[in-house]
Amino acid sequence: MMNYVSTRDTGIKVTASQAITKGISAEGGLFVPENLPKVSMDTVSELAKLDYIGRAKSILSLFLTDFTEAEVDSCVKGAYETGFSDAKVAPLAKIEDGVHILELFKGPTCAFKDMALQILPRLLTVSSGKAAKGTKIVILVATSGDTGKAALEGFKDVENTQILVFYPSDGVSPMQKLQMCTQEGNNVSVCAIEGNFDDAQSGVKRIFTDKAIGEKLAANSMAFSSANSINWGRLCPQIVYYFSAYCDLLASGEIKAGDEINVVVPTGNFGNILAAYYAKEMGLPVKKLICASNSNSVLTEFLTTGVYDRNREFFTTISPSMDILISSNLERLLYSVSGSENVKQWMKQLSEDGKYEVDGATLDEIKAVFAAGCCDDTETKETIAKVFKGKGYLCDTHTAVAVKVYYDYKEKTGDSTPAVIASTASPFKFSAAVLEAVAGGTEGLDEFEMVERLAEVTGKACPEQLANLRDKAVRFDGCCSKNEMDGVVFNMLGI
Numbered sequence: 001m002m003n004y005v006s007t008r009d010t011g012i013k014v015t016a017s018q019a020i021t022k023g024i025s026a027e028g029g030l031f032v033p034e035n036l037p038k039v040s041m042d043t044v045s046e047l048a049k050l051d052y053i054g055r056a057k058s059i060l061s062l063f064l065t066d067f068t069e070a071e072v073d074s075c076v077k078g079a080y081e082t083g084f085s086d087a088k089v090a091p092l093a094k095i096e097d098g099v100h101i102l103e104l105f106k107g108p109t110c111a112f113k114d115m116a117l118q119i120l121p122r123l124l125t126v127s128s129g130k131a132a133k134g135t136k137i138v139i140l141v142a143t144s145g146d147t148g149k150a151a152l153e154g155f156k157d158v159e160n161t162q163i164l165v166f167y168p169s170d171g172v173s174p175m176q177k178l179q180m181c182t183q184e185g186n187n188v189s190v191c192a193i194e195g196n197f198d199d200a201q202s203g204v205k206r207i208f209t210d211k212a213i214g215e216k217l218a219a220n221s222m223a224f225s226s227a228n229s230i231n232w233g234r235l236c237p238q239i240v241y242y243f244s245a246y247c248d249l250l251a252s253g254e255i256k257a258g259d260e261i262n263v264v265v266p267t268g269n270f271g272n273i274l275a276a277y278y279a280k281e282m283g284l285p286v287k288k289l290i291c292a293s294n295s296n297s298v299l300t301e302f303l304t305t306g307v308y309d310r311n312r313e314f315f316t317t318i319s320p321s322m323d324i325l326i327s328s329n330l331e332r333l334l335y336s337v338s339g340s341e342n343v344k345q346w347m348k349q350l351s352e353d354g355k356y357e358v359d360g361a362t363l364d365e366i367k368a369v370f371a372a373g374c375c376d377d378t379e380t381k382e383t384i385a386k387v388f389k390g391k392g393y394l395c396d397t398h399t400a401v402a403v404k405v406y407y408d409y410k411e412k413t414g415d416s417t418p419a420v421i422a423s424t425a426s427p428f429k430f431s432a433a434v435l436e437a438v439a440g441g442t443e444g445l446d447e448f449e450m451v452e453r454l455a456e457v458t459g460k461a462c463p464e465q466l467a468n469l470r471d472k473a474v475r476f477d478g479c480c481s482k483n484e485m486d487g488v489v490f491n492m493l494g495i
């Protein structure tokens with residue numbers, strides 16, 4: 001049986017089901033496995049013979065030790081058997097020798113969040129059946145764009161759940177906004193909030209940990225859970241695709257068993273890259289984890305200097321899903337490297353001063369594993385154009401940040417270890433910036449005309465689920481201030 005402990009108090013021990021149902025620990029810490037399971041190279045070689053579903057079942061079973069085999073099987077199949085437009089679920093595209101793009105955007109909302117959010121509601125339903133029978137699960141989401149839609153799509157009409165998404169009023173792309181505001185389903189609500197993503201996220205975190213609000217829900221047989229990447233049920237499924245990418249490279253003969261790879265991840269909340277770190281700690285031969293940021297380069301600074309300082313200018317960029325100054329999942333890395341006492345202290349400093357500095361030993365250990373870099377909007381667009389013109393590959397703005405940071409890293413270090421670059425969204429989700437990058441002006445074109453034009457100019461097809469949005473009715477157009485969030489929640493729940 002695998003137990004989970006809180007990053008701020010290892011005396012708190014829960015099962016996988018409890019960790020997933022609770023989302024966050026009561027004192028504010030995040031749940032992490034007490035010990036990470038190890039996966040041998042022999043096992044990886046066996047996994048290489050399986051499809052994505054087989055690989056996912058095998059990896060997830062190591063973590064969901066209080067699920068039956070049948071439960072894991074049905075969650076995995078329900079999430080990945082249909083619903084993804086590519087039978088490989090997370091395919092690799094080779095753009096040149098030793099450089100592979102891991103396409104994580106083949107799900108229903110065209111962003112990598114689907115990889116986790118198609119399965120989380122299923123994990124949560126099984127978990128709450130074990131850990132909190134008879135309670136209705138209330139999902140509150142703060143989104144910088146892609147999580148919101150992916151969570152809505154994952155939870156819509158799932159029995160015994162209700163979901164409310166808050167997004168920053170000017171922090172998401174028109175396509176992202178339209179995707180959310182047209183969401184179908186009887187248990188869904190969407191509301192804009194005046195402010196940026198961090199405002200939305202801290203508002204949701206506050207509501208989660210507010211005792212009086214929790215009691216009011218309990219009195220109505222309801223309980224909060226989280227679909228944000230602080231939920232273990234979000235992170236765990238993300239570990240799978242790093243194993244799967246390695247398996248695909250093995251199966252296609254690009255690498256031999258035991259060869260190292262580098263992994264490059266466009267990073268915001270530090271969830272995706274943390275999953276890669278866990279894969280490495282479990283035994284996957286990863287040499288460097290390369291963390292790519294946009295102009296909100298708080299992580300680049302942290303990973304190179306050991307100083308985390310959120311007191312800085314906030315930039316709204318063309319890669320909005322990475323416009324984040326508080327990367328919540330970093331806490332889990334700090335726990336792995338440095339333990340709960342330090343984490344508690346640093347997180348206290350972060351909430352009081354917006355800043356902390358880790359000790360030298362911790363920084364050294366982090367730097368042995370992580371490299372980091374950042375790039376601005378101009379470089380992002382240049383990269384999109386260069387990769388399209390030079391290699392015929394069209395990537396979105398977030399992916400382009402990772403591609404740019406990877407080539408910078410390679411040039412600086414001479415490290416030519418085969419690289420897997422995570423691609424986190426369809427380019428058609430961010431048509432304005434992508435079109436501008438490959439074809440110049442976008443003046444006078446609305447969102448859908450840009451999508452059409454992008455398809456025309458590049459010869460690539462727009463995913464159907466984005467093209468179809470044009471004909472959908474807007475269901476949610478509300479906007480509230482930070483102080484009004486509680487009221488919006490009660491209103492939606494009818495309590």
Ligand SMILES: *Cc1c(COP(=O)(O)O)cnc(C)c1O
Pocket residue numbers: 111112113146147229266267268269270271272273321322398424425
């Ligand atoms: C969420 C998201 C990211 C950032 O992922 P984290 O796990 O938060 O680091 C990057 N790109 C896209 C398109 C996203 O939706």
